[in-house]
Amino acid sequence: xxxxxxxxxxxxxxxxxxxxxxxxxxxxxxxxxxxxxxxxxxxxxxxxxxxxxxxxxxxxxxxxxxxxxxxxxxxxxxxxxxxxxxxxxxxxxxxxxxxxxxxxxxxxxxxxxxxxxxxxxxxxxxxxxxxxxxxxxxxxxxxxxxxxxxxxxxxxxxxxxxxxxxxxxxxxxxxxxxxxxxxxxxxxxxxxxxxxxxxxxxxxxxxxxxxxxxxxxxxxxxxxxxxxxxxxxxxxxxxxxxxxxxxxxxxxxxxxxxxxxxxxxxxxxxxxxxxxxxxxxxxxxxxxxxxxxxxxxxxxxxxxxxxxxxxxxxxxxxxxxxxxxxxxxxxxxxx
Amino acid sequence: xxxxxxxxxxxxxxxxxxxxxxxxxxxxxxxxxxxxxxxxxxxxxxxxxxxxxxxxxxxxxxxxxxxxxxxxxxxxxxxxxxxxxxxxxxxxxxxxxxxxxxxxxxxxxxxxxxxxxxxxxxxxxxxxxxxxxx
Numbered sequence: 001x002x003x004x005x006x007x008x009x010x011x012x013x014x015x016x017x018x019x020x021x022x023x024x025x026x027x028x029x030x031x032x033x034x035x036x037x038x039x040x041x042x043x044x045x046x047x048x049x050x051x052x053x054x055x056x057x058x059x060x061x062x063x064x065x066x067x068x069x070x071x072x073x074x075x076x077x078x079x080x081x082x083x084x085x086x087x088x089x090x091x092x093x094x095x096x097x098x099x100x101x102x103x104x105x106x107x108x109x110x111x112x113x114x115x116x117x118x119x120x121x122x123x124x125x126x127x128x129x130x131x132x133x134x135x136x137x138x139x140x141x142x143x144x145x146x147x148x149x150x151x152x153x154x155x156x157x158x159x160x161x162x163x164x165x166x167x168x169x170x171x172x173x174x175x176x177x178x179x180x181x182x183x184x185x186x187x188x189x190x191x192x193x194x195x196x197x198x199x200x201x202x203x204x205x206x207x208x209x210x211x212x213x214x215x216x217x218x219x220x221x222x223x224x225x226x227x228x229x230x231x232x233x234x235x236x237x238x239x240x241x242x243x244x245x246x247x248x249x250x251x252x253x254x255x256x257x258x259x260x261x262x263x264x265x266x267x268x269x270x271x272x273x274x275x276x277x278x279x280x281x282x283x284x285x286x287x288x289x290x291x292x293x294x295x296x297x298x299x300x301x302x303x304x305x306x307x308x309x310x311x312x313x314x315x316x317x318x319x320x321x322x323x324x325x326x327x328x329x330x331x332x333x334x335x
Numbered sequence: 336x337x338x339x340x341x342x343x344x345x346x347x348x349x350x351x352x353x354x355x356x357x358x359x360x361x362x363x364x365x366x367x368x369x370x371x372x373x374x375x376x377x378x379x380x381x382x383x384x385x386x387x388x389x390x391x392x393x394x395x396x397x398x399x400x401x402x403x404x405x406x407x408x409x410x411x412x413x414x415x416x417x418x419x420x421x422x423x424x425x426x427x428x429x430x431x432x433x434x435x436x437x438x439x440x441x442x443x444x445x446x447x448x449x450x451x452x453x454x455x456x457x458x459x460x461x462x463x464x465x466x467x468x469x
Contacts, residue, residue, distance in 0.1 A: 168443055276352040276365075284356050284363040284443050287345065294345040294358050302347045 006073065006097075007110060010117040013072035014065040026054035026250075027139060028148035028194035028204045033060040037067040044123040045134045047228060047240040048209030051248060062109075062142045064135065066118040076106070089137075091292040094145075098137045098291070102127050107137045111145040128231045132209035132238040133192055139206060140290055148194045148204065149300050152286040155188035155203035155252055156180040158327050161334040162188065162252030164195070164203060164308075165260060166282035172260035172315050175216055176322060181246040182220055183323035188252050197300065199307055201254045208241045208248070219319050255333040256309050257282070258326065263314035268325035270311040275302065278310035309333065337408070338416040339378045348375045355412055355437060361444035364412070369395065370435035372426030373403060377413060380421030394430035403435040412437075 014020075017037035023046075025032040031054070036042055045066070071077065080088040080099040090097040094112035099105070103126045109116040116138045120126060140150040154165040154177030165173050174190050181187040188203050190210035196202045209228070214235045217224050223239045230237040241248060257278050258270075283301040287294050311329070315322050339346060346355040353371040355364040366374055376386055383404055390400045407413040 274350060274352060276347070276349045276354055279347065279349070280354045280363065280365055280440075281443075283347075283354065284440075287356055287358060288361055288443050291358070294342055294356065298345045298347050298354070298356065302349055306349070 006076070006108065007113075007115060007117070010072055010108060010119070011065065011115075013070065013119070014067050014117065017067035017069070020067075023053060024055040024060075025049070025052040026056070027052055027062075027206070028143045028146050028150075029196065029202075029251075030061040030142070030146040031056050031058040032142065033063045035063065035065045038069065038123070040123040041066060041068045041120070044126050044131055048132060048134055048207045050240075050242075051205050051208045051250070060114065061146055062111075062114045062116055062138075064116040064118060064138060066135075068120050068123050071121070072119055073106070077104070087291060089291050096137065096141050096292065100130075103130055105130060107135065109138050109141050111141050116142075128229050128236070128238050129211070131229060132211055133207050134209075136192065136290065139192075139194070140293060143194045144293075144296070147198070148196045149297065149304070150192055150194050150206070150290070151282070151297075151301065152191065152289055153193055153195075153203075153282065154190045155193045155254070156326070157186045157188070157249075157252040158330050159334070160186070160249075160253060161255055161330060162186065162203060163256040163258045163326065163330050164193070164254055165258050166278065166285075167259045168281050168285045171281070172262045174210060174212070175219070175319075176258075176260050176313075176315065176326070178210065178212065178216065178220055178223070179319045180323045180326060181241070181248075182222065183320060183327075184247065185323060185327055186247045186249045186252060187241075188249060195254065195304065197304075201304060201308060202251050203254050204251045205249070210239050210241065211236045212239045254308055255330060256311060257305060258311050258313045258329075260313045260315050263316070265314050265316050268316040268322050269314045270325075270329055271314070273310040273312050275305040275310055277312075278305045336380065336382065336416045336418065336420055337377050337404070337413040338380065340411055340414045344412050346374070346378060353437075357410070357412065360411070361441075362410075363440050363443065364437035365440065366435075366437045368432040368435075369426070369428050370403065370437060372428065373400065373435050374407070374437070376423050376426050377404070377407070379423045380416070381423045382420035385420065385425070389425045390428060393428035395428050396434060399434035406436070410437075410439075 020037040023034045088099045097108045106119045143150040177190045188205045194204040226239045227237045353366040387397045390397045
């Protein structure tokens with residue numbers, strides 16, 4: 001079997017899936033069609049993808065076929081079963097394939113043909129991160145094909161202008177982003193966003209799902225009602241944001257890249273970073289969570305950090321003050 | 336002669352600072368000063384003997400340079416390369432700086448431990464992209 005024979009086979013398997021629906025998306029500014037079969041799969045994936053819905057007559061750049069149940073390719077799963085504890089992947093542009101044994105998730109994309117397949121045997125067994133940020137591998141390569149980068153960052157702003165908040169998990173990225181949302185700022189995303197490669201860079205919304213540590217609910221009690229699933233081992237919950245949660249926006253023009261640092265200071269402050277200081281954690285956390293993107297992603301994130309002012313933000317004690325301080329910084333840079 | 340252990344290892348040098356990411360171990364490294372310059376020269380294929388001479392002429396410890404190279408190989412960041420050296424601009428080394436070393440960061444290793452990667456060797460068989468069919 002080859003990629004050439006695999007894609008038609010996956011296509012035929014999808015055509016036998018029951019209850020297919022078509023949904024128009026806009027991902028990184030480009031139209032995408034999602035053909036998704038099965039109520040269970042829609043129930044698992046659509047909450048986080050809801051913000052991408054955009055019914056347009058434009059020809060899609062990508063058609064994703066998603067379905068569950070059955071076994072579209074037994075030889076493939078048998079081959080990858082030899083590595084039960086690892087994500088298996090093949091990257092041979094324009095073809096990319098990934099198999100994640102956690103959830104048995106098979107993802108395959110041909111960016112030249114604009115065709116992608118996503119299959120899971122049991123949507124109720126998907127891991128929490130897949131429900132929070134579904135189809136990451138497919139979106140990553142779609143973003144690359146349409147001139148954008150899918151990066152590990154939050155994006156918040158004011159009046160259409162914003163900042164990327166970058167850094168490793170636990171550094172205050174998500175908390176800062178969600179605090180800004182709670183304070184009335186515009187919000188594009190919390191964990192992953194798509195950033196256009198043009199100048200000025202524009203951050204595009206990808207997911208309504210966000211991962212919230214248990215202790216953050218004390219500061220952001222409004223999120224408790226929006227918990228979709230909880231991971232007790234990691235004391236994290238998947239929260240799905242909706243329009244009532246705050247000002248969710250599709251995109252923001254990016255004027256700063258901010259790396260937060262928990263400092264418990266009286267007031268928050270900003271210290272300029274060299275581009276490479278900003279790149280380090282930003283690129284490492286993106287690349288290590290997105291298998292196969294290493295070379296081009298590091299190059300592109302470095303280029304991005306040379307085009308946009310970069311800062312370390314020492315976080316104050318007061319969450320409202322943190323949001324006000326970032327708002328003020330963004331407003332200052334935008335003017 | 337050495338080369339970067341690509342695609343496992345990716346790196347970038349900008350304004351005298353270097354970041355190196357090992358996508359298999361989840362470790363990442365940073366460097367500045369002499370270490371960044373020497374890494375860049377080695378990554379471009381410079382002859383280590385030529386670089387050792389440059390170190391000596393700059394008053395730097397050549398033993399420290401050799402230890403630096405050994406550490407890069409032991410860490411899996413560089414691998415041996417057959418063939419001739421590449422002529423690169425010699426680094427402007429400063430003997431007053433600390434011996435060359437990459438600073439190792441392990442705070443993101445958890446990401447790899449959670450999701451280790453098995454990159455399929457397409458030369459070994461399936462899955463691979465076969466010849467295009469009409």
